[in-house]
Amino acid sequence: MKTKIFTSIFLLLTFLTTTSFISNYKIASDExxxxxxxxxxxxxxxxxxxxxxxxxxxxxxxxxxxxxxxxxxxxxxxxxxxxxxxxxxxxxxxxxxxxxxxxxxxxxxxxxxxxxxx
CATH class of the missing domain: 2.40.50 (OB fold (Dihydrolipoamide Acetyltransferase, E2P))
Structure with missing residues (x-):
């Protein structure tokens, strides 16, 4: 059970980090x-x-x-x-x-x- 929670949190943080870098890069590249x-x-x-x-x-x-x-x-x-x-x-x-x-x-x-x- 703890492994599933850990895995879910890890995947969520990875997704959020990746998308925030992608968005910031796109905004920066247009400026x-x-x-x-x-x-x-x-x-x-x-x-x-x-x-x-x-x-x-x-x-x-x-x-x-x-x-x-x-x-x-x-x-x-x-x-x-x-x-x-x-x-x-x-x-x-x-x-x-x-x-x-x-x-x-x-x-x-x-x-x-x-x-x-x-």
Whole structure:
């Protein structure tokens, strides 16, 4: 009887430990940090530099300034909620382009007539 209880507790703890590590890893893998390196004049577009690539975002809610550090899901298109680490606040952006070069981001702005690029 004691062996069954011991075995059950061991299996339960193993399961809980394994699933908690898997969940934390998934959350951590979606969180990418970057720094705002360019902000458009008279528009809501920003370029964020990560360790490996550049991300072009359009700001929908919150505030961003050049030099701000952000964290979040910077590797998928669409609306995303990011954390502004400088202000400890949540911002809402639309990711227009990711895994890009800085030049590609500027080309997109020009091709789409954004931020007075022509």
């Amino acid at each position: 990418i940090q970057g720094e705002v390196i360019w902000e458009g004049k008279n528009c809501d577009f920003y370029i964020i530099e990560t360790r490996r690539y550049y991300v072009l975002v359009e700001l929908y809610r919150g505030r961003l300034d050049k030099g701000d550090k952000v964290e979040g899901e910077l590797h998928r298109y669409g609306f995303k909620y990011l954390k502004n680490l400088r202000t400890d606040s949540e911002i809402k952006v639309y990711i227009e382009n990711y895994w890009s070069s800085k030049e590609t981001c500027f080309e997109w702005l020009k091709d789409n007539n954004k931020c007075e690029f022509r």
